[in-house]
Amino acid sequence: MRLTICTLLFFAVTLHAAPxxxxxxxxxxxxxxxxxxxxxxxxxxxLSGQTVFCAATPPRQKLALQVDCTGSPACTREYxxxxxxxxxxxxxxxxxxxxxxxxxxxxxxxYENLPSQxxxxxxxxxxxxxxxxxxxNKTNIDWTKAPFERxxxxxxxxxxKNRLDTETFTVLFGEEGIIRISNLKDLVLSKDNGWRAQxxxxxxxxxxxxxxxxxxSANGGTLRSAGNGIAYSLKYRPHNVxxxxxxxxxxxxxxxxxSRSESCNxxxxxxxxxxxxxxxxxxVPSGHYSDTVTVTVEAG
Numbered sequence: 001m002r003l004t005i006c007t008l009l010f011f012a013v014t015l016h017a018a019p020x021x022x023x024x025x026x027x028x029x030x031x032x033x034x035x036x037x038x039x040x041x042x043x044x045x046x047l048s049g050q051t052v053f054c055a056a057t058p059p060r061q062k063l064a065l066q067v068d069c070t071g072s073p074a075c076t077r078e079y080x081x082x083x084x085x086x087x088x089x090x091x092x093x094x095x096x097x098x099x100x101x102x103x104x105x106x107x108x109x110x111y112e113n114l115p116s117q118x119x120x121x122x123x124x125x126x127x128x129x130x131x132x133x134x135x136x137n138k139t140n141i142d143w144t145k146a147p148f149e150r151x152x153x154x155x156x157x158x159x160x161k162n163r164l165d166t167e168t169f170t171v172l173f174g175e176e177g178i179i180r181i182s183n184l185k186d187l188v189l190s191k192d193n194g195w196r197a198q199x200x201x202x203x204x205x206x207x208x209x210x211x212x213x214x215x216x217s218a219n220g221g222t223l224r225s226a227g228n229g230i231a232y233s234l235k236y237r238p239h240n241v242x243x244x245x246x247x248x249x250x251x252x253x254x255x256x257x258x259s260r261s262e263s264c265n266x267x268x269x270x271x272x273x274x275x276x277x278x279x280x281x282x283x284v285p286s287g288h289y290s291d292t293v294t295v296t297v298e299a300g
């Protein structure tokens with residue numbers, strides 16, 4: 001009888017999965033909060049501002065970015081800020097950097113294959129940071145619905161590693177109240193126009209329905225030349241009013257109707273008129289007489 005002895009050896013191997021390395025995850029995608037946040041826009045000739053942020057992947061790894069509106073009303077074809085009573089202020093967002101990128105953004109669009117930023121992304125000198133430039137389209141705004149506000153979400157993705165991250169930033173506009181006067185022109189009095197001249201298309205845009213107007217004379221209501229003077233007066237004509245009314249120097253005219261749209265596209269103007277009398281003109285030597293008038297408007 002043959003006996004066969006088989007020996008079985010069992011090896012127990014325990015594999016321990018290493019916890020994810022947070023630093024390694026962070027190295028795959030870097031997205032820092034935008035600054036400043038909130039971005040506060042103040043009414044001026046450009047009406048734009050920038051928020052700066054770092055969005056980077058390691059070299060040769062593809063980056064995608066998308067910027068979306070939050071809240072309502074929804075942004076569909078264009079970005080907007082939200083005002084009162086469901087109104088909006090259209091804005092333009094552009095993605096730029098210090099390396100020549102200048103990309104106009106669209107809501108809901110994912111922008112892929114963006115270049116990875118350099119080693120200075122997110123550092124003190126910001127040399128490799130990205131910027132979102134926000135510009136308000138002033139021509140389609142009802143100023144009486146200010147202030148306007150919106151929070152936007154930036155989504156960054158490392159396409160190679162399928163890693164996502166998000167940050168938000170808020171844009172505020174019109175919190176300080178808006179009032180602006182434009183289209184003031186020099187008024188030239190001459191014998192040909194009967195010593196009377198007027199500008200009927202002075203534009204006052206305001207975030208309030210009404211405003212107050214005050215005129216101040218540098219010469220106390222007198223046209224001056226070489227020590228001689230000619231007294232003159234100012235008048236104003238509000239929107240939809242047929243009669244010119246006296247505009248006394250230093251005294252505010254109250255409760256005038258303001259335009260709601262940039263450049264008074266709604267045709268809401270105020271007229272300003274200057275006039276001198278023949279008797280006053282004929283008593284002084286001929287010459288060039290002038291005065292400087294400062295017109296101040298205040299939201300009412």
